Amino acid sequence: xxxxxxxxxxxxxxxxxxxxxxxxxxxxxxxxxxxxxxxxxxxxxxxxxxxxxxxxxxxxxxxxxxxxxxxxxxxxxxxxxxxxxxxxxxxxxxxxxxxxxxxxxxxxxxxxxxxxxxxxxxxxxxxxxxxxxxxxxxxxxxxxxxxxxxxxxxxxxxxxxxxxxxxxxxxxxxxxxxxxxxxxxxxxxxxxxxxxxxxxxxxxxxxxxxxxxxxxxxxxxxxxxxxxxxxxxxxxxxxxxxxxxxxxxxxxxxxxxx
Numbered sequence: 518x519x520x521x522x523x524x525x526x527x528x529x530x531x532x533x534x535x536x537x538x539x540x541x542x543x544x545x546x547x548x549x550x551x552x553x554x555x556x557x558x559x560x561x562x563x564x565x566x567x568x569x570x571x572x573x574x575x576x577x578x579x580x581x582x583x584x585x586x587x588x589x590x591x592x593x594x595x596x597x598x599x600x601x602x603x604x605x606x607x608x609x610x611x612x613x614x615x616x617x618x619x620x621x622x623x624x625x626x627x628x629x630x631x632x633x634x635x636x637x638x639x640x641x642x643x644x645x646x647x648x649x650x651x652x653x654x655x656x657x658x659x660x661x662x663x664x665x666x667x668x669x670x671x672x673x674x675x676x677x678x679x680x681x682x683x684x685x686x687x688x689x690x691x692x693x694x695x696x697x698x699x700x701x702x703x704x705x706x707x708x709x710x711x712x713x714x715x716x717x718x719x720x721x722x723x724x725x726x727x728x729x730x731x732x733x734x735x736x737x738x739x740x741x742x743x744x745x746x747x748x749x750x751x752x753x754x755x756x757x758x759x760x761x762x763x764x765x766x767x768x769x770x771x772x773x774x775x
Contacts, residue, residue: 519547519744519759520766521737522691523609523643523671523719526552526573527562530723530734538736539570545738546759548572549766549773553609553643553671555580557590560598567603574773576606576643584619584627595634605772607635608643609671612656615648628656635666641769642668644688650679661686667769672721677707684715689769691717694727694735697746705750713751717769718743718762 521542525531531538542550552563554576563575577598579587595607610631612624628644635642646653653675660666669689673680680690690711695701708716720743722735727742748758767775 518763519545519718519740520549520551520763521547521720521722521740522551522669522717522766522770523553523693524550524722524737525555525724526550526566527559528723531736535566538738539573542737543572545741547737547740548763549574550737551576551605551770551773553606554578555609556583557587557595557598560604564601564603574603574605574770576608577604578606578608578610578631578643579627580609580619581611581613581624581627581645582616582618584623588623588626590627590630592630592633592637595631596637599634599638599640604640605770606641606643607631607638609645610642611645612649612653613645613647614652621652625652625656629660632656632660632666632668635668636660636664639667640772641689642666644668644670645672646670646675646679650675654679654682657683657686657688669717669769671717671719672725673707674704677703677710680707680711684711689715689717689765691719692743692747693719693721694725694730694739694743696743696750697728698731699728705746708747709750709752713761714765714768716747716762717765718747718758
């Protein structure tokens with residue numbers, strides 16, 4: 518039993534094959550999928566998919582790449598949108614300094630607004646952070662001082678210090694197919710070190726197919742490959758890593774029906 522805690526089923530890559538995508542995920546043993554929002558203004562597209570499949574849920578949020586486009590969305594606006602039964606998380610929001618998409622100022626404003634909404638609703642925030650470890654850690658510390666909130670640093674590729682800081686604040690770390698890449702030794706070392714109750718598996722599909730499918734379109738069923746490598750990395754069985762990450766998922770995404 519596994520869960521894909523982060524995929525993008527509304528992306529054009531899946532448009533002609535959505536039924537097949539979900540069917541293959543179920544056949545691979547997945548019980549839940551969360552399709553993650555990148556634009557608040559396109560939430561209806563996600564809801565249409567989440568309402569179509571019983572085992573698919575969604576989030577609502579603004580990806581940092583779109584921070585300028587959706588600058589000024591308030592916590593109250595986000596909170597109102599979480600009232601839908603299939604909206605189970607905020608985000609993805611955060612900081613991305615790798616690409617020059619979304620000004621740092623707008624990204625930070627959006628990040629803090631999403632944290633405020635997560636704090637109020639009790640729903641988890643899906644955090645996107647890339648090449649922004651120092652600023653991300655600072656914002657997380659400042660916001661945690663205002664009151665606790667739940668979150669996962671998804672598709673983690675940052676440094677050890679940020680990951681340990683996040684865990685110390687009670688947050689989670691999500692691993693994708695990047696964990697399976699040959700050059701990801703440092704990431705695997707981190708994955709082996711983290712507490713077992715703070716780790717999740719995801720695909721971030723249609724991107725980042727695991728090594729076995731490198732170069733192909735990724736899809737939720739391939740989360741199995743991430744789980745296999747995570748199990749090997751942590752020297753536990755596949756069944757154990759499946760049980761643990763699924764248990765972690767339902768603890769964090771508590772609005773999702775088990």
